[in-house]
Amino acid sequence: MDTPDKVDLKDLTREALQRLLTSSGKAKYRAEQVFRWIHQRDAADFDAMTNLAKVTREELKRTATITRFAPVHEDRADDGTTKYLFEMHDGSKIEAVWIPGVDESEDPPLTLSERESKGGADENGSKRKAADETHYRVTLCISTQAGCAMGCTFCHTGTMKLVRNLRTAEIVEQVLAVQRLHPERKITNLVLMGMGEPLHNYDNVVAALHILLDDLGMNFSHKRVTVSTVGLIPEMERLSKELPVNLAVSLHAPTNAVRDEIVPLNRKYPVEDLIAAVRRYPMPRKKVVMFEYVVLGGVNDRPEDVTALAKLLDGLPCKINLIPFNEWPGAPYKRPTPERLEAFRDALVKKGFFTFVRATRGRKILAACGQLATESRRTPRSLPTIPG
Ligand code: SAH
Ligand code: SF4
Numbered sequence: 001m002d003t004p005d006k007v008d009l010k011d012l013t014r015e016a017l018q019r020l021l022t023s024s025g026k027a028k029y030r031a032e033q034v035f036r037w038i039h040q041r042d043a044a045d046f047d048a049m050t051n052l053a054k055v056t057r058e059e060l061k062r063t064a065t066i067t068r069f070a071p072v073h074e075d076r077a078d079d080g081t082t083k084y085l086f087e088m089h090d091g092s093k094i095e096a097v098w099i100p101g102v103d104e105s106e107d108p109p110l111t112l113s114e115r116e117s118k119g120g121a122d123e124n125g126s127k128r129k130a131a132d133e134t135h136y137r138v139t140l141c142i143s144t145q146a147g148c149a150m151g152c153t154f155c156h157t158g159t160m161k162l163v164r165n166l167r168t169a170e171i172v173e174q175v176l177a178v179q180r181l182h183p184e185r186k187i188t189n190l191v192l193m194g195m196g197e198p199l200h201n202y203d204n205v206v207a208a209l210h211i212l213l214d215d216l217g218m219n220f221s222h223k224r225v226t227v228s229t230v231g232l233i234p235e236m237e238r239l240s241k242e243l244p245v246n247l248a249v250s251l252h253a254p255t256n257a258v259r260d261e262i263v264p265l266n267r268k269y270p271v272e273d274l275i276a277a278v279r280r281y282p283m284p285r286k287k288v289v290m291f292e293y294v295v296l297g298g299v300n301d302r303p304e305d306v307t308a309l310a311k312l313l314d315g316l317p318c319k320i321n322l323i324p325f326n327e328w329p330g331a332p333y334k335r336p337t338p339e340r341l342e343a344f345r346d347a348l349v350k351k352g353f354f355t356f357v358r359a360t361r362g363r364k365i366l367a368a369c370g371q372l373a374t375e376s377r378r379t380p381r382s383l384p385t386i387p388g
Contacts (some may be wrong), residue, residue: 071181084097098140147196247281
């Protein structure tokens with residue numbers, strides 16, 4: 001159980017952990033050992049940290065804690081996509097979605113041995129086991145807030161308002177907790193596209209990313225981590241200076257007339273300013289920004305939208321990811337017909353855009369974009385109702 005006066009070591013970057021431990025007279029390498037135990041070896045408690053002196057372990061037990069949780073519910077779709085529901089200590093519910101797949105990119109993930117050699121040898125020689133070292137991709141979509149304050153009108157999460165920011169430890173632990181359930185399949189990619197607006201919980205998200213990318217921790221490659229934002233321009237600029245991860249921008253409409261209606265934040269940061277900020281964002285080498293575009297039948301998939309998009313994004317290296325609107329009960333929009341969606345995609349391709357339609361994974365289990373967790377909030381303390 002969390003004790004308020006204990007420090008949660010999972011909240012701390014390696015540097016912060018070093019500051020904490022050296023301030024109580026411990027050598028710097030102790031912090032590295034503890035950090036590895038937590039993030040590389042997923043230690044359940046301080047007793048597991050067998051290379052620390054017993055007196056140090058006892059002291060840590062008295063003064064510190066390590067957040068750890070397991071899903072309270074899971075739903076698996078036919079394609080293997082699995083949605084995990086987690087309950088935080090205050091009853092807030094959040095979700096992470098595990099999406100297995102074959103890696104078709106030209107940039108193979110690090111194999112287990114490459115990851116370990118980058119991170120240095122494990123002191124006790126114990127290795128996280130991967131049954132299959134061929135190029136597979138396992139993506140985990142994680143949440144950064146319970147609810148969301150941005151209020152996009154097509155988003156189920158947006159209808160529930162912000163409950164609270166997740167702590168750093170709660171963001172990191174989603175990854176460790178799901179990895180623990182799939183010891184044979186290493187998570188290769190992370191997308192911050194679950195519940196919440198990552199850049200609205202900037203400090204905790206950036207600390208969590210530093211931890212997840214740390215080579216003494218889970219050692220994710222910055223090229224395989226994507227932060228999705230609806231367009232908080234000042235935080236995008238801060239992020240660009242701090243951590244060079246992939247950026248996905250939820251565009252959804254090329255004009256202020258439409259975007260003001262569906263993305264209220266656009267009234268604060270108009271779309272031309274957003275695109276100017278995207279043009280300045282330094283993407284990782286060989287990567288381009290991804291624009292997410294939820295296609296709302298008849299609202300943002302008209303011929304004039306194609307023309308306006310071509311003008312707005314002229315010369316900007318990017319991919320456009322069309323997401324057919326996932327309907328939810330009471331939603332004020334319609335999913336476009338397959339013909340209309342195809343026509344919209346073809347029109348964008350003709351304008352020279354690399355455009356793809358996101359295959360909807362896990363739709364039946366309400367694990368698809370914009371469908372997360374509202375169910376669980378409406379019926380607190382009971383499991384979500386899964387249609388289909
Ligand atoms: N807040 C961030 C990240 C979480 S939302 C953002 O908005 O980018 C992740 C993606 O799901 C966004 O592109 C969002 O627009 C999309 N999405 C939200 N509701 C949706 C719905 N009902 N159907 C399809 N996609 C949706
Ligand atoms: Fe929040 Fe993203 Fe949903 Fe908009 S689409 S309400 S920013 S989670």
